[in-house]
Structure formats: structure tokens, C-alpha cells
Amino acid sequence: MSLITTHRRELSVAAAYGVLLVALILFAPAFYQGANLRDVLVGAAPVLVAAVGMTLVILARQIDISIGSQFAICAVVAGMLAKAGLAMPIAAAGALAAGASLGALNGVLVAGFGLPAIVVTLATMVGLREALRWATEGVWVQDLPPGFQWMGFGQDVGRFAIPGLALVVWALVAWGMRHLAAGRAVYATGSDAEVARLTGVRPRRVVFGVFVVMGALTGLAALLSAIQFIDVQTNSGVGFELRVIAAVVVGGTSIAGGKGSLVGSLLGVLLLATAGPALTFLGSQAYWDRALQGVIILVAVAADAFGSATRLKARP
Amino acid sequence: MRRLGGGLTLLALVLGAGACRGGGGAGGTEQGQTIAMMPKNKGNPYFASCRTGAEEAAKELKARLLWDGPTETDPAKQNEVVEAWITRGVDVIAVSVENKEAISTVLRKARSRGIKVITWDADTEPDARDYFVNQATPRGIAETLAGHAARLLGGKGEFAVITASLTAANQNEWLRQIRLVLAERYPEMKLVDVRPSDDDRKRAFEETQTLLKVHPQVKVVMAICSPAVPGASEAVKQSGRTDVHVTGLGLPNDARPYLKDGVLDSAVLWNTKDLGYLTVYTAHAVASGALKPGVSSLPAGRLGAVKVEGDQVILGTPFTFTKDNVDQFHF
Amino acid sequence: MTYERGLALCLVLEIALFASIGWNFFTAGNAGEIVRASAEIGLLALALTPVIVTGGIDLSVGSLLGLCAVVLGVTWRDAGWPITVAAAAAVVAGVVGGGLNALLVARLGIPPLIVTLGTYSLFRGVAEGVTAGVRNYSDFPESFLFLGQGRIGVVPSQLVVLVAAAIGFWLIVHRMAVGRMLRAIGFSPDGARYAGLPVGRRLGSVYLLSGMCAGVAALLYVARLGQAKADAGTGFELMAITAVILGGTSIFGGRGSVGGTLLGLATLAVLQNGLRLADLPAELAGVVTAALLLAALGANRVLQGRSRK
Incomplete structure (x- = not known):
């Protein structure tokens, strides 16, 4: 198979992204100032980290819509640990651990009890969000030590480190998905759990694993987002799950499992993260933004489906 | 079928108990007035600080304060909470209004049932409430x-x-x-x-x-x-x-x-704690009849005598925090 | 014991609980209020039942409700159409929105989760764009508001609409050949296709119906609230889906019932109303709903396991 057929979906997203970038060169060259590109990348970093986890979840034929609520809880955990006087690395580890535990909760319910992921995570999404609201009344975690913002590394380092770290996470997982048995097990589980089981993969363990990884990466995403500020908003991350899932499916990962790649997800994240500011640069009114974002999602998936539909017909 | 019968018996039993409580009529009788107070939404630090002031006042007045509101952004939710309070029976309802067109109908309904209605923080249409606690227009x-x-x-x-x-x-x-x-x-x-x-x-x-x-x-x-x-x-x-x-x-x-x-x-x-505090004092005075048309001043606990203009209780003008005065405020 | 009977028992216990701890909970007036507050979500949940039975999902119904409400406002006030024509236009807008979902799902074969995730943004976005987010339509004629605020005897007027819709969907899902087709599609779309069923057309029709119900729900919503604005129905899709799943419909498709959906809807509506009348905080509703959902899944699984043996 040629590169074009195996990576058709990634190429079509890349093409769409290319069109957007060219439009910006023509109509809003100011978009390409260094500071703006940096800010777009910093803003995209938490979404990318979570999208890495979501790609694994969807590849394993699952879904997790609770990550917005997890995101809020992990940020609050990091803030509270830092406020309690613990060193920032410990607070950071706390956020990841909190995420991993919440992911494990989803994982036990889905893999252990065999319950459908979309309903389980609908329940944890609502339950966790309301429990957090009840506990905090939305009051922010404030008066944090000065070392909280940028983890004490300062703004200049922090603004490079955040997207850098996100890219490192992405690259490591992308490499692992190609070259490690665990990565192939995720694909196998998502393609056909029964066949996977017969070839020695343990699908339930894989499913549990992807939820834990999803949670831990959500914790990391929350941390990377929280440390850009001096205090922690408690009810953050509303709608985060939709942004992440949209990025992953626009990037071509099949909701039916087993098909997709992290390259596609990276492109999906970049496309959606660029689209928001790009619309402002192109002079769009804010109140049309949501509609245009819906159009971008639909066009990306419909173009692909249209392509495969015509190809199917052309087949003898 | 037997199970269903058992359930119905249970239902009948508990309903008997419920009817006793429901028969208590409007509001908590032993505990003074029942004041139902609603923020625009829950989980917002602004309203959390209003609530601390409201609870302080409720304690001083020995009133029962119900604090509830929407957890979602849909504009219909405030109406549903007011409807529930009408059914529950409270002495006075105080609402920070999200959508004045939408909520006015249900507030008028509350008034027609003999419940006093005030608004605070954000007003509704004037004929849908008795007073507005005005911190800023x-x-x-x-x-x-x-x-x-x-x-x-x-x-x-x-x-x-x-x-x-x-x-x-x-x-x-x-x-x-x-x-x-x-x-x-x-x-x-x-x-x-x-x-x-x-x-x-x-x-x-x-x-x-x-x-x-x-x-x-x-x-x-x-x-x-x-x-x-x-x-x-x-x-x-x-x-x-x-x-x-x-x-x-x-x-x-x-x-x-x-x-x-x-x-x-x-x-x-404005001082959000004082806003919550004054709202409860206003609610209490309206429900007890102390605040009625023609009154030009309302004694409000630690805030002293607060000015009343027509159907508005005035907290004061908006306050500007700057680097010089911000350390005096903690909310 | 069937799942529905268990759920009915739960509902009875829930009512008993709130009758004992809530103020004036067990009254005819309150029953009316519960119906009023849940009619729109009820319509959406009824329409979502056949959608989910086919193994699909429609996340766009809340946004579409908002869009239809705006269409009603625009055609009635800005264009000056008579209210009945404007109401018809709102329902047509719902059908068109549902038609877009139908086209993308049934014709192009894109997974419904993704399609409706996109239209979820699109419909709400168009509503915001058309009104610049700001415009709020109110002062609708009394005759129209009756639909949402009036009573026929002791019965809230929207109950009539809800009951009619429930009967309609019950006939479709349980009494007509089409219902069996939908279940077959949910159980195995390929199998249904090989058996010669018109899978695409049937799939398309459930999304069309779902859009139409969003349009009707928009009418009830605007009439109840007396205002039409772009944020109408925010988050309704989650409540409606929760009601359907609580009602025992399998998210994987192939199994589900309209009666179950009504029971699930009642359980949720009573919970929200009861907590308020018992002076308990609204957040508890979310936490309890989550627990109920998980319990429902567990119970369904146990019952299914038993029936298989």
C-alpha cells in the first residue's frame, strides 16, 4: 500500500490545515508573529496531552467524556498540595496521581464490571463535577506560593517547557504505539477484542490500562494549564472533553476502534487550536465562532466519508 | 405483583408521615421566617461570598435561610427553583435574576400566592417583586x-x-x-x-x-x-x-x-458579603411588614440604617478597588 | 423481576422518601410542576429512545432546541409572521436540523457520535450567530404561552403533548414492524442490511424524528418561559440521554423501551424536584444521578446475565 492510502486521513487533515495556514498568510499575516505562534502552542499543549490519552482510549474502542471533570479536580489537587506547603514536584505528582485514580475508577467500572464506557463516564462526569462544586462552592484556590506559577522556572522557560513537554509525551507514546507490544495490544483490542484475546492479549487489562493512562494524562494536562496562572480556578475544564474528542476524531481516529494514529491527533489538535485564534485574526465576529467550529468538524469528517463512499462505489 | 403491593403499602405509610409535615403550612413555624435566596448560579466565588453575609444575617435574625440555585447555565432552571419554593411554601423569596423576561411570570405567581418577593444583585420587572436590593444599576x-x-x-x-x-x-x-x-x-x-x-x-x-x-x-x-x-x-x-x-x-x-x-x-x-447580609435583612423586613411603601430607611444590623428609595434598598454605589485599598477587603 | 418493574419500584420508593422528607411534595399541584419542568426533556428523551435503540446517539438535540427557539422568535417578531406559522417554521427548522444529521449518518455513514458532536456546536453556533448572542425574544401572545403555562382542567397543557408523543413512540418502537427493524439495526447493522432491510432510510428517519421533536420541545420551552434566546436548552441532551439509559435502553442498541424511558425521566424529574422541596442542595441531584446511572447499568447487566442462563 502506498503512503497515500495508509495515511489518507492524516493527509486530508494536513491539507485542511494547510489551507487554513495559507489563508492566514494571505489575509492575516499578523498571525505569524512569533509571540502568537508561541501562545497558540502553549494553549494547545494541555489539549494535546489529553488528546494523546483520548487517542488510546478511542483506539481501544472506548470513550471517556469525564475528563473535563477530572481536569478540574486534578487542578484543585495540585493547588491544594502547593498551598499546603509541599514542594511543587510533589504537587505535580499529586495531580497526576489524582488523575490516574479517577481514570482507574472508570477503568474498573468499564473493564472490571463490563459496563459501557460512554455511560460510565457520563456518570462520573456529572457526579465528579457536582461533587466538586458542592465541596468548593467554586471558591478558587488562592494565595499559592510564588513557585506555583511556571513551577518556579519563570515565564521564559515555562512557555517553552509546556509545549515542549507535551510534544515529548506525544512523541514517546507515538513511538510506543508503533514499537511496543503494549501499543499493538491497544490496536488489537480495539479492532477485535476476541481475536486479541486468542492471540494472547488481555483486552480487559488493556482497557483498564488506557483509562488509567487517560486519567494520568488528564492530570498532566490540568497541571500544564494550572501552572500558567498564579491561582487555581476550581470549576475549570467545562467542555474540555468535547474539544479533545473533536480533535482526535478530526485527526482521523475511528470511533469504532482499532484505526487511527497519534500523528492524526496532533494535526487535529493543531487545526482546532489554530482555528479559534485564526477566526479572530480573520475578523470573524465572536458569535459566529461556535458555528464555524462545528462546520470545521463536520467538513473534516464528511470530506473523508465522502471520499471513502465514492471509492467504495468505484470498486468493482 | 406482591412486591408492587408491598411498595404501595410502604408508599401509603410514608405518605402519612409526609402529610403531617406538609400540613405545617407555609414556612418553618418554630424557627421564625423561612427566607429562600437564589444566586444566578452555584459554584461561583462571587455568590459564595454573598452567601457568607446572608448566613450571618440569617443567624442574627433567627431566620431559616434556604440557599439554592441552578448548577447549569440553562435559563429555565431559575424558574424551576422558584416553582419548587412556591410549592414548598416559604415566607419570602429573594432572587438574583439571570433573565428578567423569563422569571417575571413565576415571580408574579409567587406573589399571588402571598409570598413576598424581592430581587437582589440583578433586578426583574418592577411589578414582579416588592423590593430590589440595589447594589448598582x-x-x-x-x-x-x-x-x-x-x-x-x-x-x-x-x-x-x-x-x-x-x-x-x-x-x-x-x-x-x-x-x-x-x-x-x-x-x-x-x-x-x-x-x-x-x-x-x-x-x-x-x-x-x-x-x-x-x-x-x-x-x-x-x-x-x-x-x-x-x-x-x-x-x-x-x-x-x-x-x-x-x-x-x-x-x-x-x-x-x-x-x-x-x-x-x-x-x-461592591461588598458582596454586605450585599448578602442586606438582602436577608430586607427579606426579613418585607416579610414581617416592617418594610412597606413609604418607609425611607431600613435598620440592617451592623450596616446601620440603610437608605430606601421607593421600592429599592440602596447598598451604595459601586466601589473601586485599587492597589491602595484592596488589602482592606477579603472576599 | 424485569428491569422496568425494578425501576418502577425505585420510583415508588423515591416518591415515598420525598413525600416524607419534602414539603408539600405529594400534592397534585407539585405533580403538575414536575410534569411542566420535564416535558421538554421528556420529548427529547422519547425521540432519543429509537435513536439509541439503533445503536446511535444524538448529542445535538439541546442545541437544536435552542436554534428552533431562535427561529420561532425571528420569524414571529422580526419577520412578523403569525405565531402559528412561526411555530410551524420552528418545527420545520428542527426537521431540517435533524435532516442534516440524518444525511451525514445514514447517507455518508459517519458515526452518529461524531456527526452530532459537530452539529451540537453548529446548531448552537448558528443560534448565537443569528441573534449575536444578545437578542432575546419575549412578549409572546397569551394564546401561545398557554401551551407552556396553561392548564386543561387540572392537567398542565404540555402533558397532552407529552402523552401524545409517548403513544406515538410506543407505537413506533413496540407495535410496528419498523420498531423491530430499528432493533435489528441496533443489534447488527450488517445483519440487518443482509436481511434486506432499508437500513439507511430507517436510520435517517429516526434522526429526522429526533430533530422534529427538538422543534416541538422548543415550542413548549418558549411557551413555558416566555422567552426565546440562543442559550435555550443548554445541557438538555445529557439529561435526555440519562433518562433513556436509566430507562434500560442499551447504549449499544438493539434493546430498549419507551415505557422505560418514561420511568427514567420520572425518576430524574422527581429527584430534582424532591431535593428542592426537602431543602437539599441542587448539587446532590448530580451526584445521585451518577450513582443511579451506575446502579442501573449494574442491575441491567445482572438481569441480562440471568436471562441468558
């Missing part, structure tokens, strides 16, 4: 905010607004008033863009970042919902632009670090 807020922007810009130049959500009723009313004030007093000032933050600080931050680059001539960012104040301030701070200032409507605790940095010029607000 949309006009007053607009004048104060536009005044700060004019001072920072020298009366001339471009500024932009970060709002809550695009559909937020209060913010839209403030924006309308701000545009009117601009037309009347500051014709040389131009509002170039209004960006939404959906009450998310991160979103306010990112929108401000983009805004500053798309409109480099903008020298003032006006953040008109409380999470947007620290969001916009952080964006300006990180951009390193010392020629851009932020002003807005926000809590002193959120504003303090940025006021001290000099990024945030001023934050306009």
Missing part, C-alpha cells in the same frame, strides 16, 4: 467602568471587552449601557471587540492574548465578569505590554496580585 456600572477606561485612555482611543458568555443577560445589559455612555460622553473612544470567556479564566486569558495581537492599538481591556479579570490581567502581564491596562468587574481576592503588579488598574465591585 446597569447604568451605574456602565458609567463607572467607562469612566475608568476613559481615564486610562485620556478619553480617546480603542478598548475591548471580555464578557462572560455571549448570551449572559446581565453582561449584555451592561454592554448596552456602556455603548450608550460612550455615545453620550466619550465619542472618541471606540469599543473594537467583545470576546466571550464562558466564565472560564483560561478562556479569558487566551482571548485576551489574541485580542492584543489582532488589535495592537487597544490600550484598555475591560473584563466584565469576575473570572475574566484575573484572566485578562495575566494575559497582559505575560505579554509584557506595559502600555495596556485592565479594568473590570471583579472580586478583590482575584484582583489583589494584579493590582499590586500594576497590570490591573482597578476592579469595580
Whole structure:
């Protein structure tokens, strides 16, 4: 198979992204100032980290819509640990651990009890969000030590480190998905759990694993987002799950499992993260933004489906 | 079938118990008045601080305070809570109104059932309530905010607004008033863009970042919902632009670090604790009949005698927090 | 014991609980209020039942409700159409929105989760764009408001609409050949296709119906509240989906019932109303709903396991 057929979906997203970038060169060259590109990348970093986890979840034929609520809880955990006087690395580890535990909760319910992921995570999404609201009344975690913002590394380092770290996470997982048995097990589980089981993969363990990884990466995403500020908003991350899932499916990962790649997800994240500011640069009114974002999602998936539909017909 | 029968017996049993409680009539009888108070939404630090003041007052007055409100952004939710309170039977309902057109019907219904209705924080249509605890009119807020922007810009130049959500009723009313004030007093000032933050600080931050680059001539960012104040301030701070200032409507605790940095010029607000406190005192006085047409002053605990103008109880004019006075306030 | 009977028992216990701890909970007036508050979500949940039975999902119904409400406002006030024509236009808008979902799902074969995730943004976005987020339509004629605020005897007027819709969907899902087709599609779309069923057309029709119900729900919503604005129905899709799943419909498709959906809806509506009348905080509703959902899944699984043996 040629590169074009195996990576058709990634190429079509890349093409769409290319069109957007060219439009910006023509109509809003100011978009390409260094500071703006940096800010777009910093803003995209938490979404990318979570999208890495979501790609694994969807590849394993699952879904997790609770990550917005997890995101809020992990940020609050990091803030509270830092406020309690613990060193920032410990607070950071706390956020990841909190995420991993919440992911494990989803994982036990889905893999252990065999319950459908979309309903389980609908329940944890609502339950966790309301429990957090009840506990905090939305009051922010404030008066944090000065070392909280940028983890004490300062703004200049922090603004490079955040997207850098996100890219490192992405690259490591992308490499692992190609070259490690665990990565192939995720694909196998998502393609056909029964066949996977017969070839020695343990699908339930894989499913549990992807939820834990999803949670831990959500914790990391929350941390990377929280440390850009001096205090922690408690009810953050509303709608985060939709942004992440949209990025992953626009990037071509099949909701039916087993098909997709992290390259596609990276492109999906970049496309959606660029689209928001790009619309402002192109002079769009804010109140049309949501509609245009819906159009971008639909066009990306419909173009692909249209392509495969015509190809199917052309087949003898 | 036997199970169903058992369930019905159980139902009948418990209903008997329930009927006793339901028969108690309106409000808690042993405990004084029942005051039902509703914020625009729950999980918002602004209303959390109002609540502390409200509870303080309820304790002093030995009243029973019910505090509940929507956890979702749908505008129908406030109506449903009021409906429930009408059914429950309370002495007085105090609402911070999200959508005045939508809620007025149900508030009139409450009044027709003999429940006193007051509004606080944001008003409804005047015939749908007895009194409004007025901490600031949309006009007053607009004048104060536009005044700060004019001072920072020298009366001339471009500024932009970060709002809550695009559909937020209060913010839209403030924006309308701000545009009117601009037309009347500051014709040389131009509002170039209004960006939404959906009450998310991160979103306010990112929108401000983009805004500053798309409109480099903008020298003032006006953040008109409380999470947007620290969001916009952080964006300006990180951009390193010392020629851009932020002003807005926000809590002193959120504003303090940025006021001290000099990024945030001023934050306009009222004392939210006192607002909650005064609301409960007003509710109590309306329900007990002490506050009725013609009264021009209301004794309100530690706030002393508070001025009443017509059907409005006046908390005072909006207050401006600056780096010099912000340390006196903790909410 | 069947799942529905268990759920009915739960509902009875829930009512008993709130009758004992809530103020004036067990009254005819309150029953009316519960119906009023849940009619729109009920319509959406009824329409979602056949959608989910086919193994699909429609996340766009809340946004579409908002869009239809705006269409009603625009055509009635801005265009000056008579209210009945404007109401018809709102329902047509719902059908068009549902038609877009139908086209993308049934014709192009894109997974419904993704399609409706996109239209979820699109519909709400168009509503915001058309009104600039700001415009709020109110002062609708009394005759129209009757639909949402009036009573026919002791019965809230929207109950009539809800009952009619429930009967209609019950006939479709349980009494007509089409219902069996939908279940077959949910059980195995390929199998259904090989058996010669018109899978695409049937799939398309459930999304069309779902859009139409969003349009009707928009009418009830605007009439109840007396205002039409772009944020109408925010988050309704989650409540409606929760009601359907609580009602025992399998998210994987192939199994589900309209009666179950009504029971699930009642359980949720009573919970929200009861907590308020018992002076308990609204957040508890979310936490309890989450627990109920998980319990429902567990119970369904146990019952299914038993029936297989």
C-alpha cells in the first residue's frame, strides 16, 4: 500500500490545515508573529496531552467524556498540595496521581464490571463535577506560593517547557504505539477484542490500562494549564472533553476502534487550536465562532466519508 | 405483583408521615421566617461570598435561610427553583435574576400566592417583586467602568471587552449601557471587540492574548465578569505590554496580585458579603411588614440604617478597588 | 423481576422518601410542576429512545432546541409572521436540523457520535450567530404561552403533548414492524442490511424524528418561559440521554423501551424536584444521578446475565 492510502486521513487533515495556514498568510499575516505562534502552542499543549490519552482510549474502542471533570479536580489537587506547603514536584505528582485514580475508577467500572464506557463516564462526569462544586462552592484556590506559577522556572522557560513537554509525551507514546507490544495490544483490542484475546492479549487489562493512562494524562494536562496562572480556578475544564474528542476524531481516529494514529491527533489538535485564534485574526465576529467550529468538524469528517463512499462505489 | 403491593403499602405509610409535615403550612413555624435566596448560579466565588453575609444575617435574625440555585447555565432552571419554593411554601423569596423576561411570570405567581418577593444583585420587572436590593444599576456600572477606561485612555482611543458568555443577560445589559455612555460622553473612544470567556479564566486569558495581537492599538481591556479579570490581567502581564491596562468587574481576592503588579488598574465591585447580609435583612423586613411603601430607611444590623428609595434598598454605589485599598477587603 | 418493574419500584420508593422528607411534595399541584419542568426533556428523551435503540446517539438535540427557539422568535417578531406559522417554521427548522444529521449518518455513514458532536456546536453556533448572542425574544401572545403555562382542567397543557408523543413512540418502537427493524439495526447493522432491510432510510428517519421533536420541545420551552434566546436548552441532551439509559435502553442498541424511558425521566424529574422541596442542595441531584446511572447499568447487566442462563 502506498503512503497515500495508509495515511489518507492524516493527509486530508494536513491539507485542511494547510489551507487554513495559507489563508492566514494571505489575509492575516499578523498571525505569524512569533509571540502568537508561541501562545497558540502553549494553549494547545494541555489539549494535546489529553488528546494523546483520548487517542488510546478511542483506539481501544472506548470513550471517556469525564475528563473535563477530572481536569478540574486534578487542578484543585495540585493547588491544594502547593498551598499546603509541599514542594511543587510533589504537587505535580499529586495531580497526576489524582488523575490516574479517577481514570482507574472508570477503568474498573468499564473493564472490571463490563459496563459501557460512554455511560460510565457520563456518570462520573456529572457526579465528579457536582461533587466538586458542592465541596468548593467554586471558591478558587488562592494565595499559592510564588513557585506555583511556571513551577518556579519563570515565564521564559515555562512557555517553552509546556509545549515542549507535551510534544515529548506525544512523541514517546507515538513511538510506543508503533514499537511496543503494549501499543499493538491497544490496536488489537480495539479492532477485535476476541481475536486479541486468542492471540494472547488481555483486552480487559488493556482497557483498564488506557483509562488509567487517560486519567494520568488528564492530570498532566490540568497541571500544564494550572501552572500558567498564579491561582487555581476550581470549576475549570467545562467542555474540555468535547474539544479533545473533536480533535482526535478530526485527526482521523475511528470511533469504532482499532484505526487511527497519534500523528492524526496532533494535526487535529493543531487545526482546532489554530482555528479559534485564526477566526479572530480573520475578523470573524465572536458569535459566529461556535458555528464555524462545528462546520470545521463536520467538513473534516464528511470530506473523508465522502471520499471513502465514492471509492467504495468505484470498486468493482 | 406482591412486591408492587408491598411498595404501595410502604408508599401509603410514608405518605402519612409526609402529610403531617406538609400540613405545617407555609414556612418553618418554630424557627421564625423561612427566607429562600437564589444566586444566578452555584459554584461561583462571587455568590459564595454573598452567601457568607446572608448566613450571618440569617443567624442574627433567627431566620431559616434556604440557599439554592441552578448548577447549569440553562435559563429555565431559575424558574424551576422558584416553582419548587412556591410549592414548598416559604415566607419570602429573594432572587438574583439571570433573565428578567423569563422569571417575571413565576415571580408574579409567587406573589399571588402571598409570598413576598424581592430581587437582589440583578433586578426583574418592577411589578414582579416588592423590593430590589440595589447594589448598582446597569447604568451605574456602565458609567463607572467607562469612566475608568476613559481615564486610562485620556478619553480617546480603542478598548475591548471580555464578557462572560455571549448570551449572559446581565453582561449584555451592561454592554448596552456602556455603548450608550460612550455615545453620550466619550465619542472618541471606540469599543473594537467583545470576546466571550464562558466564565472560564483560561478562556479569558487566551482571548485576551489574541485580542492584543489582532488589535495592537487597544490600550484598555475591560473584563466584565469576575473570572475574566484575573484572566485578562495575566494575559497582559505575560505579554509584557506595559502600555495596556485592565479594568473590570471583579472580586478583590482575584484582583489583589494584579493590582499590586500594576497590570490591573482597578476592579469595580461592591461588598458582596454586605450585599448578602442586606438582602436577608430586607427579606426579613418585607416579610414581617416592617418594610412597606413609604418607609425611607431600613435598620440592617451592623450596616446601620440603610437608605430606601421607593421600592429599592440602596447598598451604595459601586466601589473601586485599587492597589491602595484592596488589602482592606477579603472576599 | 424485569428491569422496568425494578425501576418502577425505585420510583415508588423515591416518591415515598420525598413525600416524607419534602414539603408539600405529594400534592397534585407539585405533580403538575414536575410534569411542566420535564416535558421538554421528556420529548427529547422519547425521540432519543429509537435513536439509541439503533445503536446511535444524538448529542445535538439541546442545541437544536435552542436554534428552533431562535427561529420561532425571528420569524414571529422580526419577520412578523403569525405565531402559528412561526411555530410551524420552528418545527420545520428542527426537521431540517435533524435532516442534516440524518444525511451525514445514514447517507455518508459517519458515526452518529461524531456527526452530532459537530452539529451540537453548529446548531448552537448558528443560534448565537443569528441573534449575536444578545437578542432575546419575549412578549409572546397569551394564546401561545398557554401551551407552556396553561392548564386543561387540572392537567398542565404540555402533558397532552407529552402523552401524545409517548403513544406515538410506543407505537413506533413496540407495535410496528419498523420498531423491530430499528432493533435489528441496533443489534447488527450488517445483519440487518443482509436481511434486506432499508437500513439507511430507517436510520435517517429516526434522526429526522429526533430533530422534529427538538422543534416541538422548543415550542413548549418558549411557551413555558416566555422567552426565546440562543442559550435555550443548554445541557438538555445529557439529561435526555440519562433518562433513556436509566430507562434500560442499551447504549449499544438493539434493546430498549419507551415505557422505560418514561420511568427514567420520572425518576430524574422527581429527584430534582424532591431535593428542592426537602431543602437539599441542587448539587446532590448530580451526584445521585451518577450513582443511579451506575446502579442501573449494574442491575441491567445482572438481569441480562440471568436471562441468558
